[in-house]
Amino acid sequence: xxxxxxxxxxxxxxxxxxxxxxxxxxxxxxxxxxxxxxxxxxxxxxxxxxxxxxxxxxxxxxxxxxxxxxxxxxxxxxxxxxxxxxxxxxxxxxxxxxxxxxxxxxxxxxxxxxxxxxxxxxxxxxxxxxxxxxxxxxxxxxxxxxxxxxxxxxxxxxxxxxxxxxxxxxxxxxxxxxxxxxxxxxxxxxxxxxxxxxxxxxxxxxxxxxxxxxxxxxxxxxxxxxxxxxxxxxxxxxxxxxxxxxxxxxxxxxxxxxxxxxxxxxxxxxxxxxxxxxxxxxxxxxxxxxxxxxxxxxx
Numbered sequence: 001x002x003x004x005x006x007x008x009x010x011x012x013x014x015x016x017x018x019x020x021x022x023x024x025x026x027x028x029x030x031x032x033x034x035x036x037x038x039x040x041x042x043x044x045x046x047x048x049x050x051x052x053x054x055x056x057x058x059x060x061x062x063x064x065x066x067x068x069x070x071x072x073x074x075x076x077x078x079x080x081x082x083x084x085x086x087x088x089x090x091x092x093x094x095x096x097x098x099x100x101x102x103x104x105x106x107x108x109x110x111x112x113x114x115x116x117x118x119x120x121x122x123x124x125x126x127x128x129x130x131x132x133x134x135x136x137x138x139x140x141x142x143x144x145x146x147x148x149x150x151x152x153x154x155x156x157x158x159x160x161x162x163x164x165x166x167x168x169x170x171x172x173x174x175x176x177x178x179x180x181x182x183x184x185x186x187x188x189x190x191x192x193x194x195x196x197x198x199x200x201x202x203x204x205x206x207x208x209x210x211x212x213x214x215x216x217x218x219x220x221x222x223x224x225x226x227x228x229x230x231x232x233x234x235x236x237x238x239x240x241x242x243x244x245x246x247x248x249x250x251x252x253x254x255x256x257x258x259x260x261x262x263x264x265x266x267x268x269x270x271x272x273x274x275x276x277x278x279x280x281x282x283x284x285x286x287x288x289x290x291x292x293x294x295x296x297x298x299x
Contacts (some may be wrong), residue, residue: 031098033194052071052080056074066127076158077158095189112241113240125288127243133227133230141223152217152219152255155174166260175252187231191203191232
């Protein structure tokens with residue numbers, strides 16, 4: 001009995017040490033998703049430039065002197081921004097699928113594409129929360145005088161007064177396609193791996209930073225980071241990316257619709273109007289977040 005009692009503290013320490021070693025061994029390496037991210041950066045930029053300058057070369061009739069002007073004209077046109085969105089979405093989706101397949105056979109599980117714990121109310125709250133946060137952040141950017149430049153403004157100008165058919169095409173190419181592809185890559189592939197390695201919030205923050213940096217825009221990148229934090233939390237709350245895909249695609253669709261009609265929520269108004277939009281967006285986001293945290297949001 002005495003010998004057993006003397007040995008028990010040592011055994012307990014050895015057991016804890018073994019458990020910690022096992023936990024460390026079971027944490028996946030993050031280098032595969034870092035490589036996938038670098039590949040995505042290079043391919044998105046490279047493929048987009050190839051397409052834009054390819055179209056520009058055709059429009060310029062092979063005249064190199066007119067190449068830069070035609071490239072700029074196409075890139076800032078509605079067909080140009082839609083083409084760039086499709087190219088980026090295609091690269092990200094393929095990168096996510098190929099990397100997940102190389103990491104194992106169960107691609108759907110690695111990308112968290114399966115059914116989630118979200119109820120219909122939970123999905124609606126995710127959509128509303130994303131829209132509210134985007135609205136408040138966009139109006140805040142206007143109040144700070146920074147949203148008059150950058151990618152989002154270029155897209156808005158390109159889509160202004162688009163035809164009904166153009167609006168539908170823009171929703172598919174700029175809203176739905178990126179909404180699916182970016183969630184597959186950032187929340188499905190990157191965040192899943194990063195959370196397993198860094199913990200819940202460490203993984204969410206790291207994936208959101210990658211999401212913001214990928215946009216490569218001084219205005220859009222901080223906004224993408226903030227929205228990425230919300231989307232990342234939604235994914236961890238529900239255990240899958242289906243609700244975040246819905247929230248992302250709907251938010252993009254709202255932007256496309258407003259831009260197509262030459263308008264935008266909270267944009268270019270007076271000081272009082274911008275403050276009102278910020279407050280309205282914040283209230284919607286807060287209400288949605290409270291619902292997401294409640295038992296009504298999960299099965």
